[in-house]
Amino acid sequence: xxxxxxxxxxxxxxxxxxxxxxxxxxxxxxxxxxxxxxxxxxxxxxxxxxxxxxxxxxxxxxxxxxxxxxxxx
Amino acid sequence: xxxxxxxxxxxxxxxxxxxxxxxxxxxxxxxxxxxxxxxxxxxxxxxxxxxxxxxxxxxxxxxxxxxxxxxxxxxxxxxxxxxxxxxxxxxxxxxxxxxxxxxxxxxxxxxxxxxxxxxxxxxxxxxxxxxxxxxxxxxxxxxxxxxxxxxxxxxxxxxxxxxxxxxxxxxxxxxxxxxxxxxxxxxxxxxxxxxxxxxxxxxxxxxxxxxxxxxxxxxxxxxxxxxxxxxxxxxxxxxxxxxxxxxxxxxxxxxxxxxxxxxxxxxxxxxxxxxxxxxxxxxxxxxxxxxxxxxxxxxxxxxxxxxxxxxxxxxxxxxxxxxxxxxxxxxxxxxxxxxxxxxxxxxxxxxxxxxxxxxxxxxxxxxxxxxxxxxxxxxxxxx
Numbered sequence: 001x002x003x004x005x006x007x008x009x010x011x012x013x014x015x016x017x018x019x020x021x022x023x024x025x026x027x028x029x030x031x032x033x034x035x036x037x038x039x040x041x042x043x044x045x046x047x048x049x050x051x052x053x054x055x056x057x058x059x060x061x062x063x064x065x066x067x068x069x070x071x072x073x
Numbered sequence: 074x075x076x077x078x079x080x081x082x083x084x085x086x087x088x089x090x091x092x093x094x095x096x097x098x099x100x101x102x103x104x105x106x107x108x109x110x111x112x113x114x115x116x117x118x119x120x121x122x123x124x125x126x127x128x129x130x131x132x133x134x135x136x137x138x139x140x141x142x143x144x145x146x147x148x149x150x151x152x153x154x155x156x157x158x159x160x161x162x163x164x165x166x167x168x169x170x171x172x173x174x175x176x177x178x179x180x181x182x183x184x185x186x187x188x189x190x191x192x193x194x195x196x197x198x199x200x201x202x203x204x205x206x207x208x209x210x211x212x213x214x215x216x217x218x219x220x221x222x223x224x225x226x227x228x229x230x231x232x233x234x235x236x237x238x239x240x241x242x243x244x245x246x247x248x249x250x251x252x253x254x255x256x257x258x259x260x261x262x263x264x265x266x267x268x269x270x271x272x273x274x275x276x277x278x279x280x281x282x283x284x285x286x287x288x289x290x291x292x293x294x295x296x297x298x299x300x301x302x303x304x305x306x307x308x309x310x311x312x313x314x315x316x317x318x319x320x321x322x323x324x325x326x327x328x329x330x331x332x333x334x335x336x337x338x339x340x341x342x343x344x345x346x347x348x349x350x351x352x353x354x355x356x357x358x359x360x361x362x363x364x365x366x367x368x369x370x371x372x373x374x375x376x377x378x379x380x381x382x383x384x385x386x387x388x389x390x391x392x393x394x395x396x397x398x399x400x401x402x403x404x405x406x407x408x409x410x411x412x413x414x415x416x417x418x419x420x421x422x423x424x425x426x427x428x429x430x431x432x433x434x435x436x437x438x439x440x441x442x443x444x445x446x447x448x449x450x451x452x453x454x455x456x
Binding site: 014042046048049050 | 380418421
């Protein structure tokens with residue numbers, strides 16, 4: 001599952017991530033696409049603080065940064 | 074502090090942003106006012122008013138040197154801390170052009186260091202990562218500085234945003250033959266100057282002196298070349314007409330702060346411990362920076378799902394002035410490079426810094442409103 005947060009400023013991408021975590025099963029991946037540079041630091045920080053796994057960064061089809069998270073709980 | 078609101082029934086604002094600028098120390102006010110009438114003339118001239126100004130300036134230099142444990146001829150008064158950083162850093166780089174053009178620095182240096190390096194087109198900056206507490210490792214810094222072509226290493230005495238102290242003396246002892254620039258703006262006066270620098274910088278309004286006074290320290294024998302146009306002033310390392318009264322005010326404040334610091338630091342450090350504990354108890358809030366090996370007067374924490382600017386405004390409405398390293402606004406789109414380098418949450422960030430007379434009642438009042446403010450902002454986004 002992928003959240004389109006391309007045009008959202010911080011902290012909205014992280015808020016969307018928190019809102020939609022329960023949309024995926026435990027063990028499955030959730031991705032946030034965000035152009036806001038704060039997401040690069042804040043998605044891994046959110047994972048650390050909330051006990052989720054930060055899988056890594058890749059890019060969406062249009063080249064926008066995409067941050068992938070695995071739901072652990 | 075005076076009641077800035079000036080209206081009956083409106084609470085006196087509690088100023089918790091001294092890391093941006095400390096209120097003027099009473100000792101600085103007295104010295105500054107006295108010197109304004111005495112120190113107006115050009116200290117280079119030979120007439121009596123000039124000699125009077127020169128005496129005040131030399132006196133200020135002696136006092137500063139004594140407080141910092143340096144030689145008087147190592148002290149230059151500059152127009153600001155930033156100016157001192159620019160002159161100190163670029164002057165060391167200019168003295169080493171034959172060796173190389175690389176500047177090795179911790180990733181959490183003040184932006185004055187980063188911008189100075191970017192401005193010097195021939196200089197290549199090599200940032201060295203920090204740990205999650207914001208501290209650069211001695212081995213990492215020294216290894217990077219041992220590469221060929223490294224002209225200068227730059228390490229701050231303490232971090233201005235999160236308070237973590239840097240191992241400056243250990244780095245200086247282990248560095249190969251590379252001069253060290255130390256930005257001591259965050260700690261000068263509050264803590265002794267670390268040893269081992271070739272040049273260092275400090276800023277008077279961070280310790281309760283007037284704004285517009287910086288200190289450039291250049292170690293006797295260090296290879297330093299003026300990176301800017303020269304000026305025919307008393308001190309060849311500076312430029313422009315010296316602000317003699319402000320220099321004297323800065324020196325008087327420094328003297329008072331150094332004399333009081335054992336007592337003030339202990340009191341502030343205990344209050345900061347209390348703020349750290351209370352902030353950490355707010356759900357989804359992370360207190361950043363070293364809990365013990367830190368500046369006595371400041372703490373930074375970040376709250377998940379909270380817009381840093383909204384948090385600053387909400388606290389301001391309740392009478393508390395704090396700073397934020399967040400970029401959750403349309404005007405500044407990059408978050409704090411310090412928090413970024415530490416891997417700390419960059420949004421919902423607040424820095425609390427105490428003045429010399431901040432009371433326990435004031436920090437308790439702040440801590441009594443903080444959880445509710447965070448809760449309200451989160452409620453607005455449904456979290």
